[in-house]
Amino acid sequence: MRLLLVHPSALMYSEIFLRLEPLGLERVAAAARDAGHEVRVVDLQVRGHDDLRKAASSFRPEAVGFSLNYLANIPEAIDLARAVKRLLPGCFVFFGGHSVSFVAEDVLEQAAGAVDAVVRGEGEPAVAPLLEAVRDGGVDGVPGIITTAGRGPAPSMLHSIDSPRPARDLMSHRNRYFIGELDPCASIEFTRGCPWDCSFCSAWTFYGRSYRKASPEAAAAELASIREPNVFIVDDVAFIRPEHGDAIAAAVERRGVRKQYYLETRSDVLLRNTEVFERWTRLGLRYMFLGMEAIDAEGLDLFRKRVSPDENFRALETARKLGINVAINLIVDPAWDAERFRVIREFALSVPEIVHLTVMTPYPGTEIWHTESRRLTTRDYRLFDIQHAVVPTTLPLDEFYRELVRTQAVINRKHLGWGTALGAAQVLGRNLLHGQTNFARMLWKFNRVYNPDRQLADHRRPVRYELPLPRRLDVGDRRQLYVHSRPAGRSGASSRAAPETGTGH
Numbered sequence: 001m002r003l004l005l006v007h008p009s010a011l012m013y014s015e016i017f018l019r020l021e022p023l024g025l026e027r028v029a030a031a032a033r034d035a036g037h038e039v040r041v042v043d044l045q046v047r048g049h050d051d052l053r054k055a056a057s058s059f060r061p062e063a064v065g066f067s068l069n070y071l072a073n074i075p076e077a078i079d080l081a082r083a084v085k086r087l088l089p090g091c092f093v094f095f096g097g098h099s100v101s102f103v104a105e106d107v108l109e110q111a112a113g114a115v116d117a118v119v120r121g122e123g124e125p126a127v128a129p130l131l132e133a134v135r136d137g138g139v140d141g142v143p144g145i146i147t148t149a150g151r152g153p154a155p156s157m158l159h160s161i162d163s164p165r166p167a168r169d170l171m172s173h174r175n176r177y178f179i180g181e182l183d184p185c186a187s188i189e190f191t192r193g194c195p196w197d198c199s200f201c202s203a204w205t206f207y208g209r210s211y212r213k214a215s216p217e218a219a220a221a222e223l224a225s226i227r228e229p230n231v232f233i234v235d236d237v238a239f240i241r242p243e244h245g246d247a248i249a250a251a252v253e254r255r256g257v258r259k260q261y262y263l264e265t266r267s268d269v270l271l272r273n274t275e276v277f278e279r280w281t282r283l284g285l286r287y288m289f290l291g292m293e294a295i296d297a298e299g300l301d302l303f304r305k306r307v308s309p310d311e312n313f314r315a316l317e318t319a320r321k322l323g324i325n326v327a328i329n330l331i332v333d334p335a336w337d338a339e340r341f342r343v344i345r346e347f348a349l350s351v352p353e354i355v356h357l358t359v360m361t362p363y364p365g366t367e368i369w370h371t372e373s374r375r376l377t378t379r380d381y382r383l384f385d386i387q388h389a390v391v392p393t394t395l396p397l398d399e400f401y402r403e404l405v406r407t408q409a410v411i412n413r414k415h416l417g418w419g420t421a422l423g424a425a426q427v428l429g430r431n432l433l434h435g436q437t438n439f440a441r442m443l444w445k446f447n448r449v450y451n452p453d454r455q456l457a458d459h460r461r462p463v464r465y466e467l468p469l470p471r472r473l474d475v476g477d478r479r480q481l482y483v484h485s486r487p488a489g490r491s492g493a494s495s496r497a498a499p500e501t502g503t504g505h
């Protein structure tokens with residue numbers, strides 16, 4: 001069959017700081033191609049809607065799949081699905097991805113016939129059986145498939161994440177993918193899943209707290225095949241298992257692979273496995289994202305991080321000694337008042353690290369989606385992007401956004417203004433010499449993208465598609481939140497990467 005896969009447009013946060021290659025979509029494309037199907041991919045992060053229309057008109061796909069890892073992209077995807085159906089009435093249109101897995105039935109209802117099915121759970125093991133069933137009829141019996149007729153069998157999980165290797169050759173405009181100074185930047189996956197249980201996160205509920213590791217040789221071989229000089233390691237928490245990180249490092253050393261790396265990890269993992277991170281700095285690890293989430297014990301308890309403020313600050317000091325540039329994430333509670341914003345500004349100016357702010361957002365699939373007692377002020381999918389407040393704010397909403405953007409602007413002037421441009425002249429010059437403009441554009445786009453009037457106006461847009469109301473669950477049995485059941489006794493899988501009472505990233 002002819003299959004066209006589509007990644008939606010970039011979200012607000014991505015307009016400045018990063019634009020990552022759609023690794024999951026590339027892997028699904030590879031799985032379909034390995035099964036004998038003809039596959040093309042359109043990434044709307046780097047291409048326009050007209051490009052999608054032209055691709056659909058010329059390729060005439062028999063099936064079109066949209067990747068929906070972010071709730072805010074759902075309205076765009078539904079509208080594009082309608083357009084595909086008008087252009088190709090007999091085409092089978094399906095959605096898949098992390099976020100849509102938690103709201104599949106509601107999205108199918110809202111699409112009103114424009115979407116034939118939703119793939120719930122991992123896409124790689126589902127895509128070939130789905131396309132076979134589309135050809136032969138009877139998609140309702142495919143594992144993980146949901147249609148308006150109901151749910152099919154439970155979704156399948158990959159036995160090993162070593163394969164399929166991402167179909168990077170299908171991507172155009174690869175020079176448009178970047179994260180910060182790493183421009184251009186590819187992505188790679190060393191592990192999948194998270195064994196911890198932060199209340200605000202849905203990684204652990206999606207994968208049923210499972211944790212799978214790529215084999216060191218497969219990981220090193222994939223790294224060696226990547227053309228880009230920079231690589232983002234997409235793992236939810238990098239190097240949880242020190243022996244795994246060491247084994248990949250050894251395989252990379254044997255192959256003589258030289259890259260610059262960016263990864264995400266936790267403070268306690270960095271402190272516990274410092275030697276592994278030190279080894280990776282010798283291989284090119286330059287940047288690290290630490291999800292501190294809060295600067296005090298009260299905030300950390302609220303998000304069930306189970307990491308102390310002291311551990312967070314010791315981790316920052318450790319990263320400094322290793323020469324790793326750190327970006328800190330802090331979660332903005334809509335309950336903050338002006339004084340709390342002032343304290344955060346002072347903190348951001350007191351540390352050398354970059355500080356990112358994200359707004360606390362109860363997502364479907366997270367525990368707080370079911371336990372959050374405050375009434376949602378909106379169910380507009382587009383506002384669930386961690387840059388808008390979707391529950392009541394202590395400050396009037398316009399004041400909340402002014403304080404939020406004021407705080408972000410202080411951080412921006414510290415890290416993304418002319419001073420940074422002069423300090424990063426060598427990096428900037430090298431990128432521009434090679435035609436890479438993503439980092440340069442990032443330095444001066446802040447005021448256009450982050451604007452309190454724009455954010456407030458977003459709440460006034462007409463709403464066509466709304467999130468379903470939260471379904472009350474007794475989350476004492478957290479298995480009710482899972483998309484996937486944890487695989488038992490499989491090679492390459494580990495459910496003991498951290499204690500059951502561990503923390504989230």
